Amino acid sequence: MQMKTSDYFSSPPADYNLIVPDGWFQISLDPDERDQSILALVDLQFRGIDNAPHLKKELMRDLQKRAQSAYGIGGTEMYLSLLTVGPVPLASSLLISVPAADEWPVCSDANELAEHLAVRNAGAETELGVTQLEAAGTAVRLRRRDAPDPENQMGNTLPTTTLTYYVPIPATKRWLMLNFSTPVDPLADQMVRLFDAVAGTLHWT
Numbered sequence: 001m002q003m004k005t006s007d008y009f010s011s012p013p014a015d016y017n018l019i020v021p022d023g024w025f026q027i028s029l030d031p032d033e034r035d036q037s038i039l040a041l042v043d044l045q046f047r048g049i050d051n052a053p054h055l056k057k058e059l060m061r062d063l064q065k066r067a068q069s070a071y072g073i074g075g076t077e078m079y080l081s082l083l084t085v086g087p088v089p090l091a092s093s094l095l096i097s098v099p100a101a102d103e104w105p106v107c108s109d110a111n112e113l114a115e116h117l118a119v120r121n122a123g124a125e126t127e128l129g130v131t132q133l134e135a136a137g138t139a140v141r142l143r144r145r146d147a148p149d150p151e152n153q154m155g156n157t158l159p160t161t162t163l164t165y166y167v168p169i170p171a172t173k174r175w176l177m178l179n180f181s182t183p184v185d186p187l188a189d190q191m192v193r194l195f196d197a198v199a200g201t202l203h204w205t
Contacts, residue, residue, distance in 0.1 A: 020198055025044070029067055074098045080092075092180065097176075098175070117140065126142060160183045164177060167202065
């Protein structure tokens with residue numbers, strides 16, 4: 001993907017690459033392709049299962065809601081993990097997004113953004129700092145653990161761990177966000193190590 005960037009642009013950047021694990025399924029956020037992409041994922045998940053139409057419909061509705069929400073906040077790509085360890089699904093997701101310029105304070109660098117995020121997340125269970133990505137440069141890394149929200153997570157009753165990288169987009173005043181999430185609380189540390197490894201593959205083309 002190639003596109004010239006500028007200080008402010010109406011389209012998301014297309015000049016980055018990221019390597020995700022085999023077993024992560026990409027859902028298109030394009031409204032014209034979204035439903036077809038979701039149907040393909042649901043059919044894959046329910047392959048060989050013909051007696052659960054209600055669960056299949058519920059999953060499709062949940063994915064449509066998530067995809068629409070992601071698109072509305074500047075989402076460019078969304079991945080869902082289909083990985084398992086034995087019978088245990090390693091549920092996780094990655095949303096790549098570029099928030100609109102007016103949704104962020106004007107931050108000159110990663111340290112300034114980290115200070116803003118520290119105030120914004122005061123009192124939450126977080127790890128926050130400035131880090132270096134091997135190919136993409138300086139970034140802000142925020143790990144957060146939140147109480148479960150069963151209504152928005154298909155009945156999940158475990159805390160959710162999110163890991164967000166905020167990476168400045170070269171030659172612009174905007175930030176690329178990599179937002180990883182997992183509800184598998186007992187394996188949160190292992191999942192975060194995987195997320196860190198994926199973020200480490202980000203590079204600009």
